[in-house]
Amino acid sequence: PYATKHFKSAFNFKKDILEIGYPRNDLFYNQDENFIAQKTKKIKQKLGIASDKKIILYAPTFRDDEVSKSKKHIINLKMDLNKMKDQLGQ
Numbered sequence: 001p002y003a004t005k006h007f008k009s010a011f012n013f014k015k016d017i018l019e020i021g022y023p024r025n026d027l028f029y030n031q032d033e034n035f036i037a038q039k040t041k042k043i044k045q046k047l048g049i050a051s052d053k054k055i056i057l058y059a060p061t062f063r064d065d066e067v068s069k070s071k072k073h074i075i076n077l078k079m080d081l082n083k084m085k086d087q088l089g090q
Contacts, residue, residue: 003017024059058077060077
């Protein structure tokens with residue numbers, strides 16, 4: 001319902017949209033706890049993150065219109081990473 005309205009408007013799409021999930025997000029929500037625990041462990045090992053530390057994923061949506069005059073993509077984080085680090089610790 002929410003996504004359908006916005007996708008139809010943004011892409012001038014007139015046909016039906018089946019809202020059955022998002023491939024990039026489904027991995028986080030549609031798995032059993034053992035699967036998620038195994039993936040989390042593997043990611044932490046690969047990145048050298050201690051097993052007792054939490055991971056915060058920030059994955060903004062890409063927009064093609066966010067480019068500079070030199071055609072380089074503009075990354076405008078809507079957060080203060082230093083403040084976040086201070087609040088959350090290492």
